[in-house]
Amino acid sequence: MFSLNNSPLQTIVLNLQPQFLLSSRESLDGGRLAVQVDDKFVKIRNLKVSLEGGVDSREKLLEFCFDYCYWSVDPADPHYASQEEVFQDLGVSVLSAASEGYNVCLFAYGQTGSGKTYTMMGTPDSTGLTPRICRVSDAICSCSFLEIYNERVRDLLRGGEQKNRPSLRVREHPEKGPYVQDLSQHVVSDCKQAMDLLEEGIANRITAATHNHDASSRSHAIFTIQYTQAILENNLPSEIVSKINLVDLAGSERADPNYSRDRLTEGSNINKSLVTLGIVISALAQNSHMSSSCQSINSVASEGDGSMVGSNSSSLSGGGRRHCFIPYRDSVLTWLLKDSLGGNSKTIMVATVSPSVNCYNETLSTLRYATHARNIVNKPRVNEDPNVRLIRELREEIDRLKSMLLGFEMRNLSPSLSDERDGSLSEIVLQNELKVTHML
Numbered sequence: 001m002f003s004l005n006n007s008p009l010q011t012i013v014l015n016l017q018p019q020f021l022l023s024s025r026e027s028l029d030g031g032r033l034a035v036q037v038d039d040k041f042v043k044i045r046n047l048k049v050s051l052e053g054g055v056d057s058r059e060k061l062l063e064f065c066f067d068y069c070y071w072s073v074d075p076a077d078p079h080y081a082s083q084e085e086v087f088q089d090l091g092v093s094v095l096s097a098a099s100e101g102y103n104v105c106l107f108a109y110g111q112t113g114s115g116k117t118y119t120m121m122g123t124p125d126s127t128g129l130t131p132r133i134c135r136v137s138d139a140i141c142s143c144s145f146l147e148i149y150n151e152r153v154r155d156l157l158r159g160g161e162q163k164n165r166p167s168l169r170v171r172e173h174p175e176k177g178p179y180v181q182d183l184s185q186h187v188v189s190d191c192k193q194a195m196d197l198l199e200e201g202i203a204n205r206i207t208a209a210t211h212n213h214d215a216s217s218r219s220h221a222i223f224t225i226q227y228t229q230a231i232l233e234n235n236l237p238s239e240i241v242s243k244i245n246l247v248d249l250a251g252s253e254r255a256d257p258n259y260s261r262d263r264l265t266e267g268s269n270i271n272k273s274l275v276t277l278g279i280v281i282s283a284l285a286q287n288s289h290m291s292s293s294c295q296s297i298n299s300v301a302s303e304g305d306g307s308m309v310g311s312n313s314s315s316l317s318g319g320g321r322r323h324c325f326i327p328y329r330d331s332v333l334t335w336l337l338k339d340s341l342g343g344n345s346k347t348i349m350v351a352t353v354s355p356s357v358n359c360y361n362e363t364l365s366t367l368r369y370a371t372h373a374r375n376i377v378n379k380p381r382v383n384e385d386p387n388v389r390l391i392r393e394l395r396e397e398i399d400r401l402k403s404m405l406l407g408f409e410m411r412n413l414s415p416s417l418s419d420e421r422d423g424s425l426s427e428i429v430l431q432n433e434l435k436v437t438h439m440l
């Protein structure tokens with residue numbers, strides 16, 4: 001499912017069940033659906049209702065392609081996608097990438113009430129991706145759970161009164177990237193402990209009733225599982241550390257002047273971070289697009305006339321085409337997700353949409369958002385212990401130099417030149433071997 005080097009951000013679209021849709025809006029939309037799923041394609045029809053109530057002949061059909069599309073509108077439908085099916089496709093690949101030593105991020109984005117929390121957390125009768133991932137991962141790991149509410153970070157697992165919890169600072173480590181200072185880390189040795197932490201954090205999360213959803217998440221929640229695997233590499237004990245970020249974003253909703261001041265501030269902060277997320281995604285997509293077109297121009301040039309390569313690459317790198325600045329730090333959410341967006345992580349974006357005719361505009365905007373995200377190319381790498389990596393690289397260098405030495409011996413070079421080169425190569429080999437012995 002994932003490519004090993006550059007990894008495009010995976011985009012998935014999910015449709016929610018009709019019960020919720022019909023119960024809240026049936027009077028408005030009559031339960032008509034604007035969305036269809038056909039294999040990896042989502043089709044959205046703009047049903048313009050004329051004044052008489054008939055269907056306008058100008059109805060428009062738009063089509064979007066994603067890595068996976070799921071239809072979970074009617075359980076009786078033979079194409080109905082259950083939570084288990086979604087887990088088998090997405091959760092299992094998240095776990096296998098983490099076990100290989102990659103950082104992984106899975107985040108749900110979509111209109112309020114469209115099924116983000118249902119997908120990420122689920123309900124007691126129908127568990128979502130996060131508890132399923134916790135249940136399967138029986139290795140020793142550590143977990144943390146935070147929420148971003150009104151641009152402030154709160155620890156969801158610190159105990160005590162939610163409103164008395166201090167907000168935590170986000171800092172940036174030069175190598176490990178952004179992190180939350182003083183966020184509690186909880187070592188768990190089985191899935192039951194991880195599940196308990198997850199439930200504790202969910203209970204502490206801030207929700208409120210909005211027009212579209214009685215228990216709308218008013219904060220972005222990030223549940224992180226960090227695995228540390230002890231391995232033996234080249235007979236050396238080593239560690240591979242990988243991180244899984246499971247993100248349930250807050251729902252966006254248009255501001256209503258009848259809301260209280262607190263609710264309006266909350267809404268504007270949610271919108272601010274979602275808008276920044278949108279800007280970051282667009283800028284990254286544009287940069288990835290630019291890099292890939294540079295690469296393809298260069299490869300076409302190198303296949304054709306070799307002299308073109310230099311001129312092309314210099315005009316592209318030195319000329320007007322600059323990579324966009326990515327405003328990660330404009331919101332806490334994008335700052336914390338910096339690595340997951342365009343960095344060292346395999347990332348899956350799950351876009352949830354309502355199939356209702358009444359949600360046409362929001363659904364279309366979510367589909368466009370996800371299409372942009374699909375163009376982002378991340379650069380995941382296995383998180384190796386730096387000392388072990390150095391030893392491995394030195395050993396590789398020793399092998400390379402040894403084979404060079406052998407090559408010189410085989411060739412019949414003039415004895416003096418050969419001796420000179422052999423001498424300096426042998427010296428480098430010796431130095432590297434000494435370094436390796438020193439490090440063991």
Ligand SMILES: Nc1ncnc2c1ncn2[C@@H]1O[C@H](COP(=O)(O)OP(=O)(O)OP(=O)(O)O)[C@@H](O)[C@H]1O
Pocket residue numbers: 015016017020072110111112113114115116117118119123213215216217218249250251252352
């Ligand atoms: N595929 C589904 N099958 C059954 N019920 C669903 C499905 N998707 C969503 N629901 C139900 O719809 C309601 C709203 O879903 P959910 O809370 O996941 O929305 P949300 O996108 O997280 O909303 P918000 O952004 O406001 O927090 C919930 O009661 C949820 O259980």
